[in-house]
Amino acid sequence: MLLDVAVSPDRAIDVEQIRADFPILERRVHEHPLVYLDNAASSQKPRQVLDAMDRYYRTTNANVHRGVHTLSEDATALYEAARARVSEFVGACCPKEIIWTRNATEAINLVAYSWGRANLGRGDRILLTEMEHHANLVPWQILAAEKEVELDFVPVADDGTLKLDRLPKLLTPRTRLFAFTAASNVVGTLNPVREMAAAAHKAGALALVDGAQSVPHMPVNVQELDIDFMAFSGHKMLGPTGIGVLWGRRELLNAMPPFMGGGDMIREVHLRESRWNELPWKFEAGTPAIAEAIGLGAAVSYLAGIGMEAVQAHGRQVVDYAMARLSEVKGLRILGATTNPRGALVAFTLGEIHPHDIAGALDSLGIAVRAGHHCAQPLHQRFGIPASTRASFYIYNNEAEVDLLVAGLQKVIEFFSS
């Protein structure tokens, strides 16, 4: 599929040119231009992604994998080409290591149900962290209750970084899995994935990475990182909702029992053994989200056309500017480290003003931020607050929008101090 983003990889992003690719940015909200700063929750879609999905439905729609007719063959080709593109994008050895799921949450649940249930037993331990998104906490809580497994947590320091000096103690001989986020969706911390995975392996544990906030924003190579599983979501990286990815090392995936049963995941049945279908289809029961996978393939092409180094550089530039400007706002406290490098998001509190009121007021100015616990209640409990306000940036955000955010916050302060 041809890439029609006219930017050569890894040159600096031309934000205006990119913005032209996103139809939704034309929207007005409460009579103001939309300023969309909620990308950590979900990203907008370029017309290239929308066109790819629309074109699929208009010209090539058919069920995949079993048809002999042209539409089915063509649909299968598009669908598997998308998988191959994603495989390349994350540095996997091969497309068979890319399992389509509904989202990162389902990907993590797949590992918990399939790998966890088959391999863990009473007394085994799983190491997590205090900064995890609920998607990388709750599935393990469910598994732990079922299998009498213990959960341990790497604590978070006041600056939002993990207390990694505790790792030698926390990675016990009974620890079977270390599951952690590559990038926090609240405090912006970027974790040293390779080092943490190495520590896990040294202790005989596998490493699972929640890549939901890293894969969309920076170059990620699973082989270089030497990790075992990674989960990420299509809708956070310009793709549609309803599609996500579990990457896993093929030796591990081959050894795991299936997740869901149904059509497409059985290959053959013998007298003494049944064979599940080979990878990746062993983990993909039923008719898949074909259009969505094709959409994610187009999103990956779009991002690859820009270059993930450029995407990351842009994110750093915008968040640096945001942190500088936000530090001028009286009473504003940023959660997490205020030094780079940081993920392209900022969560903050603003005096006693409730995040809902901040977000509501900003919304009336057309500015979309998120208020609440951002699916990280334990992390908020750690910082002693029930909720925060979060602005998160992506390739189509610019410094002018940060200025509007800051101006909006000044208005909020005025309003509540009168």
Place this chain on the structure above:
Amino acid sequence: MDRQAQIDLILDHYENPRHRGPLADASAVETGTNPGCGDVVTIYLKAGREGSIADISFDGNGCTISQAGASIVAEMFAGKTLGDVEATGPDAILGLIGPDIAAARQKCALLGLNTAQVAARRLYTVHFPMLG
């Protein structure tokens, strides 16, 4: 009520809350929360004779709409009956606060009412056990 009047009402209740503060001799104390955003409302009810409300107050912490909603509720039910509390639907609050203000924040707006209803229900069954 136009939008500005609705905003003014919310701010008025937020800045000058009615019936705020714990009731020392409450018959029922009920706390409701929106854990997702940290709104907390505690309703104190003192039952009088035959299901009447002798006194009502609230306390809490959270966004303007949740606290204003609780103040509105306390003002609304002072001198009324437990039955009145139970019979009040969400529209009574949402109508005051305004549909577009409340649209995104219904849980905040209704926290006070919902908490008051749980408290009233509890008292109701205590005072009229054969109906509970």
